[in-house]
Amino acid sequence: MPHLKKATPENASVNKRILDAALDLFVERGFHNVSIHDIQKQANVSIGSIYNHFGGKEGVAKALYHHLIREMEELVKDVVDEGLDYRESCNRIIYMLFEYTETKRNIIAYVLHAKHQEFLPDEPPICSSTPFKTMRNIVQQGIEAGEIREGDPWVIASSVFGGAIRLIHLRLDGVLEEPLPKLYDELIDCMWQGVTPASIQESVA
């Protein structure tokens, strides 16, 4: 009769326990305010295990970073694979980011709120990671397909996602009280139509 581990936090693989603990601690206090001992304590493992698995605190942060970027990339790819038009793909990605910010706050906080360059000097900045590249790629294709206004790719991409990312930051900083999904419809409308009221549209255009 083989021994079957139950899926409780205590029996979760050492690897996962360390990463889970590190995510919570890093987001709450920041990388530099968390010691190996803190992680060891919260994850219920020994320091030795942490070094065996990840080679140290920086190794934990790096593994976590890659793990979460991969997870985000999967989500973005799922949206792309739905085969929607490019505009709708952008919408779905924004909605997904909004939902994640509410339900899996720490993941979003670690991936797009933390300053990785300060503790992972060899990693490229987050905005050049695959999920963000994919997002800009969608916008680019949208432009070529005539679904999205032409212009400098960076400006257009920032105009499409900038407002959403700004709201996420405000929410993560605790300044914004409302859950993001509630603001989704209005933001999307603003984003695609622009903030100019129709009443004075001619005088501005």
Add this chain to the structure above:
Amino acid sequence: MPHLKKATPENASVNKRILDAALDLFVERGFHNVSIHDIQKQANVSIGSIYNHFGGKEGVAKALYHHLIREMEELVKDVVDEGLDYRESCNRIIYMLFEYTETKRNIIAYVLHAKHQEFLPDEPPICSSTPFKTMRNIVQQGIEAGEIREGDPWVIASSVFGGAIRLIHLRLDGVLEEPLPKLYDELIDCMWQGVTPASIQESVA
């Protein structure tokens, strides 16, 4: 014959030398990767002076933070005092931020790129500081004056400034090669008009 100090970096007031050195170091390496000794060395002052003036490393960071927020607030206030309409005020602020990002990079980087909460736990998040409040206030007045589209204040403000802030982050991260002022006209146009091309405007609205 009184001794007159020349305005060279060596003769600048101890206070200023410390703050200048700290700004450069904090932006380049991050607060936690800079030691008091680093600041002391770069500023050509003694550790004792740093403690006398600011009470320690955190004191330096806090003084610097308040100093720069005040400087930004002055700039925003100058724009407001010009008495332009609210839309034009937003434009001017964005342009000013773009120019500062190019010419006084470290100031922008420290004020809106750093994670202060990790080393200044008692400070409110940057987005609730006076310059940002003023910016949201301008948007709010613009809405009431009918110059800016109605809607949730947070959504509208994020739609107005989100794209610009996004571009600033991309630029500071070294991902964006072009100087921001070059992108200004196009961003402003996008921001006020929306990214929907006129050709399909009806089918979306």
Add this chain to the structure above:
DNA sequence: GTCTATACGCTGATAGAC
């Protein structure tokens, strides 16, 4: 692979001369 105990270096902070 997992753990504990230990060593070493760095950093923030202080004491005391000038």
Add this chain to the structure above:
DNA sequence: GTCTATCAGCGTATAGAC
């Protein structure tokens, strides 16, 4: 006020038993 020399504590990393 400014400086140097020194201390104490913490945090990383390792060594070595199990």
